[in-house]
Amino acid sequence: MSAIAAMEVNAEARRILAVSISKLYASRTQRGGLRLHRSLLLSLVMRSARDIYHSSRESECQSSEERMDTSSDPEEGQQQPGMPEPQTTLISSEPAQEEPDSADEECEITEDKENLSPTRQSRKRRGKASAAPDFLPIKRARLEPGEERYAAPPSCCRSGAGDSLIALSLNRVIPAF
Amino acid sequence: VLLERDKRGVGRTDIISTVEFNHTGELLATGDKGGRVVIFQQEIENKSQPQFRSEYNVYSTFQSHEPEFDYLKSLEIEEKINKIRWLPQKNAAQFLLSTNDKTIKLWKISERDKRPEGYNLKEEDGRYKDPNTIMSLRVPVLIPMDLMVEASPRRVFANAHTYHINSISVNSDNETYLSADDLRINLWHLEITDRSFNIVDIKPANMEELTEVITAAEFHPHQCNTFVYSSSKGTIRLCDMRASALCDKHSKLFEEPEDPSNRSFFSEIISSISDVKFSHNGRYMMTRDYLSVKIWDLNMENRPVETYQVHEYLRSKLCSLYENDCIFDKFECCWNGNDSVVMTGSYNNFFRMFDRGQRRDVTLEASRENSKPMQVLKPRKVCAGGKRKKDEISVDSLDFNKKILHTAWHPQDNIIAVATTNNLYIFQDKVN
Numbered sequence: 001m002s003a004i005a006a007m008e009v010n011a012e013a014r015r016i017l018a019v020s021i022s023k024l025y026a027s028r029t030q031r032g033g034l035r036l037h038r039s040l041l042l043s044l045v046m047r048s049a050r051d052i053y054h055s056s057r058e059s060e061c062q063s064s065e066e067r068m069d070t071s072s073d074p075e076e077g078q079q080q081p082g083m084p085e086p087q088t089t090l091i092s093s094e095p096a097q098e099e100p101d102s103a104d105e106e107c108e109i110t111e112d113k114e115n116l117s118p119t120r121q122s123r124k125r126r127g128k129a130s131a132a133p134d135f136l137p138i139k140r141a142r143l144e145p146g147e148e149r150y151a152a153p154p155s156c157c158r159s160g161a162g163d164s165l166i167a168l169s170l171n172r173v174i175p176a177f
Numbered sequence: 178v179l180l181e182r183d184k185r186g187v188g189r190t191d192i193i194s195t196v197e198f199n200h201t202g203e204l205l206a207t208g209d210k211g212g213r214v215v216i217f218q219q220e221i222e223n224k225s226q227p228q229f230r231s232e233y234n235v236y237s238t239f240q241s242h243e244p245e246f247d248y249l250k251s252l253e254i255e256e257k258i259n260k261i262r263w264l265p266q267k268n269a270a271q272f273l274l275s276t277n278d279k280t281i282k283l284w285k286i287s288e289r290d291k292r293p294e295g296y297n298l299k300e301e302d303g304r305y306k307d308p309n310t311i312m313s314l315r316v317p318v319l320i321p322m323d324l325m326v327e328a329s330p331r332r333v334f335a336n337a338h339t340y341h342i343n344s345i346s347v348n349s350d351n352e353t354y355l356s357a358d359d360l361r362i363n364l365w366h367l368e369i370t371d372r373s374f375n376i377v378d379i380k381p382a383n384m385e386e387l388t389e390v391i392t393a394a395e396f397h398p399h400q401c402n403t404f405v406y407s408s409s410k411g412t413i414r415l416c417d418m419r420a421s422a423l424c425d426k427h428s429k430l431f432e433e434p435e436d437p438s439n440r441s442f443f444s445e446i447i448s449s450i451s452d453v454k455f456s457h458n459g460r461y462m463m464t465r466d467y468l469s470v471k472i473w474d475l476n477m478e479n480r481p482v483e484t485y486q487v488h489e490y491l492r493s494k495l496c497s498l499y500e501n502d503c504i505f506d507k508f509e510c511c512w513n514g515n516d517s518v519v520m521t522g523s524y525n526n527f528f529r530m531f532d533r534g535q536r537r538d539v540t541l542e543a544s545r546e547n548s549k550p551m552q553v554l555k556p557r558k559v560c561a562g563g564k565r566k567k568d569e570i571s572v573d574s575l576d577f578n579k580k581i582l583h584t585a586w587h588p589q590d591n592i593i594a595v596a597t598t599n600n601l602y603i604f605q606d607k608v609n
Contacts, residue, residue, distance in 0.1 A: 012496075016442055019500055032278060033252040036340055036359040037390045037409055037449075038505055044445045045499070052442070 003063035006056040013053035020046045193596040195583055199263040199271065202587040205233055205594055206273060207601055208258025212242040214275055214328075216286065217601075231592065233603050237286055239328040242277040254279050260345050262354070264367075272331070274354060278341040281356055283332035283367060291319040337363050337373045346396045346404065355404060357394035362406060364418075376424045377406060377416065392507075393453045400459065407464055411435075411448035413473065431462075431473050433480045443495040443504060451507035456516040457588075463519055465510040468492060470521050470531065485531040485538065488523050490561035490572045503577050514589045522581025525570065526597050527557060543581060543595045543602040554604065 020042050027034055027042075191209040198205050205217040218236035245254040255278055264272040270287040295317040298306055340358035347354045355376070356363050362377035377394075381387055389410040397403035402418045414427035435444065447467035455462045461482070464471050468489060471481035487508075491498060498504040503524070510521040522528045523540070531538045540557045560569040583596040591606030 013442075016496070016499070023502075031253050032255040032257075032341070033250070036387075037392065040387060040390055040409060041446045041449065041505065045442055048442045048445070 003060060006060040006063065009056040010053055010060060013049040013056065016049040017046055017053065020049065192599050193583060193601060194257050194259060195261050196585045196594050196596050196601070197261045197263060197273075198585050198587055198594065199273075200265050200588060202589055202592065204236065204263070204271060205585070205603075206261045206263065207594075207596065208241065208261050208275055209599075210255075210257040212240055212244070212256030212258060212277065214239055214241045214258060214261065214273075214284070216326075217603075231590075231605065233594075237326040237328055239284070241275045241282060241284065241330075242280065245279070247279075259342060262345050262347050264347055265351055267351075274345050274347065276342050276345050276356065279335070279338055281334040281342070281345060281365075282330050283334075284328050285331045286326060286328050289325045289327060290322060292322045293317045294320050332367065332370050334365055334370050334373070337365075340390075343392060344394045346394060348396045348401050349399055350401045355394055355396060357391050357406060359390040362391065362394055362404075362424075374422070376418065376422070378423065378425060392450050395453055395455055395462075398455050398457060398459045405453055405455070405462060407450035407453040409449040410445070411450055411466060413450065413453060413462065413464060415475065429475070429478050431478050431481075433471070439492070441495060443499055446499070446504050447495065452509040454510060454512060456512050457514065458516055461516065463510050463512065465508050465521055467504060467506075467508075470510055470519060472519070472533070483533060485519070485529075487521055487529050488559070490559055494572065498577070501577060503580070506580055506582060508581075509583050511584055511586045513586045513591070518586075520584050520586060520593065522584055522595070524577050524580050525575040526579040526581060527559075528581045528584055528595055541604075543597050543600075543604075544579075545600075 024039065024042050027038060191211040191213065193207050193209050195208040196205070197207075203219045205219075207215050207217075209215070214237075215235060216237040217233035219231045219233055221231045241258055242256040244256045246252070247254055257277055258275050259277060261273055261275045264274070264283075266272075270285050273284050273286070275282055275284060294301070295315055297311060297314055297317075298308070300306060334356070338356065338358040338361070340360050342356055342358050344357040345354060352368075353364055353366050356365065356373075357377075360378065360380040361375055363373040364376045365373045377391070379389070379391065389408045389412075392407050392409055394404060394406035397405075403415065404418070404424075405413050405415045407413045411432065413431040415429040415431070416424035417428045418424060420426070420428060435448065450464045450466050452465040453462055460475060462473050462475065464473065464481075465487075468491060469487055470485045472483040472485075474482045495504060508522050510519060512519055517534050518530055518532050520528060520530045526542050526544045527540050528543060529538060529540050540559070541554045542557050558566075558569045559575070560566065560571050562572075565571050579597060581595055581597055585594045587593065593604050595602045595604065
């Protein structure tokens with residue numbers, strides 16, 4: 001997959017992730033309670049998006065290694081500025097801004113839930129990619145000239161905010177029933 | 178099939194959530210989001226004549242379910258009527274089952290067109306007479322009165338479902354029925370409300386391992402031991418209640434392998450089955466998923482015998498349909514009386530009919546603006562791409578808020594009921 005295509009797929013995957021998370025959040029306040037079927041379908045979409053996000057990120061990493069740029073990763077640069085307030089509609093927003101927003105949103109959802117602690121403490125959750133929840137915007141080291149960025153191993157802690165969001169959401173969606 | 182329109186715009190603000198003809202087709206019940214049931218009755222003009230025209234008029238209206246609150250879970254239970262199923266008629270009264278997310282109710286609908294007059298001990302207004310004033314005895318007589326239709330709840334089947342009820346189905350034995358929620362199916366006896374038998378349970382020990390839910394279930398029309406249930410993964414399981422008490426192991430599993438070229442983020446959502454219906458003859462069943470209708474032969478499990486594309490032009494729009502939630506819409510489907518035609522709804526108030534024998538299909542529209550009463554419906558066409566012909570509608574101008582989720586076909590005649598968001602349309606075959 002070329003770098004451009006990988007980025008596009010990556011952006012699409014992130015957008016779908018963000019939309020899914022906002023739907024998940026909205027469904028909690030829906031009359032009649034959480035709908036199991038709908039939550040399951042949402043989690044399936046998020047899982048697909050997460051997998052595609054991962055695989056396109058890996059191919060992105062590989063192609064950016066080859067480029068050996070002096071500047072930092074383009075998407076990373078967009079994520080750094082500020083923490084915008086949580087969005088209510090995500091339809092036409094900039095893909096790159098989605099993550100900090102959703103991170104913020106997810107932050108609000110999960111921080112005051114007491115059963116978040118087990119997730120936080122237990123870093124050995126089998127089957128879930130992210131071990132360390134990361135609510136803060138991504139802080140990835142800027143590449144020094146001449147440095148290489150290594151592809152993250154699958155069980156890496158800091159694989160990105162989007163991934164931890166998904167891990168948390170998937171962990172929490174179904175057991176909530 | 179040319180149709181003459183006999184419109185019944187109900188004009189209620191509540192959204193229609195289910196439509197069902199009774200076994201003779203004389204009565205048509207609708208349930209709505211506000212928990213109300215409205216029953217229409219067919220008034221036939223000159224049925225003996227070849228070109229009869231029937232009208233459906235309101236027969237009875239009652240509040241079936243009220244909103245409730247589950248205090249333990251701090252959840253509101255919606256009063257929306259998810260399904261109505263009629264019982265076959267046994268005596269003068271009619272019976273139907275109606276269900277919301279948690280509770281099923283058996284309603285008796287009876288007519289009263291006579292009242293007694295001439296009591297010995299009571300005045301006409303109900304006051305008791307002084308016994309000393311009674312000099313003679315008479316037999317009270319029944320005199321005609323204006324027809325009154327009464328609906329009374331005869332049974333309430335509650336507290337048997339943890340998850341949201343999506344289906345009810347009356348057994349051909351007319352004594353039992355099933356109710357299905359996302360993870361379980363229960364078997365009830367119509368006379369017994371304080372217990373039910375659990376016949377299917379797909380809840381995993383660890384909810385994190387959940388991969389599919391039950392989306393619909395139905396009893397076989399003739400075989401009282403057989404039922405099917407569909408899943409969110411696009412599979413249908415046929416179960417035989419004679420095999421064991423708990424029918425977790427299916428007798429047959431109907432599944433079509435996925436076409437790998439159609440894989441997308443949303444493949445799983447669109448393969449989820451929203452409705453399953455046996456044919457009247459009991460040899461086939463029909464399933465509806467987001468984009469298609471499939472007909473299965475009960476003797477062939479590995480693929481459907483017929484597949485009809487309802488709105489294939491939506492396949493490239495799945496992402497937008499996901500964003501606006503339309504991809505979660507649950508369309509129903511139905512057979513005509515002799516199983517030769519199937520029907521299902523779509524968007525823009527369109528509905529589709531597929532003639533199985535003649536291999537023809539038609540798209541029609543249920544709307545006030547586009548047709549007048551007694552006018553033949555004009556077939557519609559959606560232009561998927563490229564040059565739009567005259568009278569065609571482009572995909573982008575479809576109104577996704579106007580969806581037809583619920584349709585019903587008269588059990589014998591070519592009369593159909595089509596529910597748009599809050600209007601009910603009744604169409605009848607044009608007789609030349």
